[in-house]
Amino acid sequence: CACLFACLFLVCMLVTGLPLQASAAQISLAVVTKPGSAQYIAAAKFAELVKERSNGATTVKIFHSGALGTETEMLQQIQLGAVQMGIITLGPFDTFVPEVKVVAFPFLFKDHATVDRVLDGPVGQEILKTLESAGFKGLAFSENGFRHLTNSRQPVHTAMDAGGLKIRVMESTFHKELWRALGANPTPMGWPIYSELQQHTIDAQENPLWVLSVYKLYEVQKYLSLTGHVYSTHIDIANLGWFNSLPADQQTLIATAMHDAAIFQRAYNRSQEAANLEEMRANGMIVEEHPDLQSFRDRVAKLRDMDMYAAPATRALLDKILE
Ligand code: EAX
Secondary structure, eight states, X not given: OHHHHHHHHHHHHHHHOOOSSOOOSEEEEEOSSOTTSHHHHHHHHHHHHHHHHTTTSOEEEEEOTTTTOSHHHHHHHHHHTSSOEEEEESGGGGGTOGGGGGGGOTTOOSSHHHHHHHHXXXXXXXXXXXXXXXXXXXXXEEEEEEEEEEESSOOOOSHHHHTTOXXXXXXXXXXXXXXXXXXXXXXXXXXXXXXXXXXXXXXXXXXXXXXXXXXXXXXXXXXXXXXXXXXXXXXXXXXXHHHHHSOHHHHHHHHHHHHHHHHHHXXXXXXXXXXXXXXXXXXXXXXXXXXXXXXXXXXXXXXXXXXXXXXXXXHHHHHHHHO
């Protein structure tokens, strides 16, 4: 029966002249956040570029706002090929590909220029390559942004002030250890978290400024400290088997469209930061602009010596970035 099917398929190919590799007519792409979010802006730009550059032959369907579950669940679905592509915050990747957490190492990047130099250079390429071990094709890095701490209890100037806060962290062992090291009480959760903050199941969260604006977290969080403790990238991925099965010209189209969408979105994200901060002030948040970052650095220094950073591949990547 399988043989008959194969024969029929071959005859079809001969008659229709279609290439053996099937081009994708519609691509499914998952983001956990909603329209207006950093992930969605990158996704929408990608969809626009793919449609334009394929002259309408390929379209992208964006699944958003948690339609496919949490980012961990989305990664599982992409791994299985049930969804073809995703723009996913780096945090939840660490159970799939342990090496990638090097990018989220606290206080690693001093500014956006350094981020771009690392992620757009050979180390970035190496990080994208590591994703293949988990069945992902790494295409590009779009941006969530530098993460800052907010809470509903008290102003946070030093790391000591963050002690004891019940904080939501991403579904990531690394982020959990990071907040443990800071003396807080971290709980990993998917996104979104508005009602948990509102009901005081948790006191605190940490995210880039756009998140406070798009998800109106200023309604349920009073204090903002500009800690910038972690640079949060997204990794823009495809299911590896699916990507490799596409004709070469379509692979190139997808890869370059995602690259260009990421560059566009990073610039957009950065252009919004000052306005986002003003918006938080206007909505009554109390902003600690210059927290004592040394006190945070001192407490997280020990993360480098923890087991999760001891694996040679992880250690080597971290050392390369530090260089
Ligand atoms: O992208 O889960 C997180 O904290 C993410 O940074 C959030 O969904 C916004």
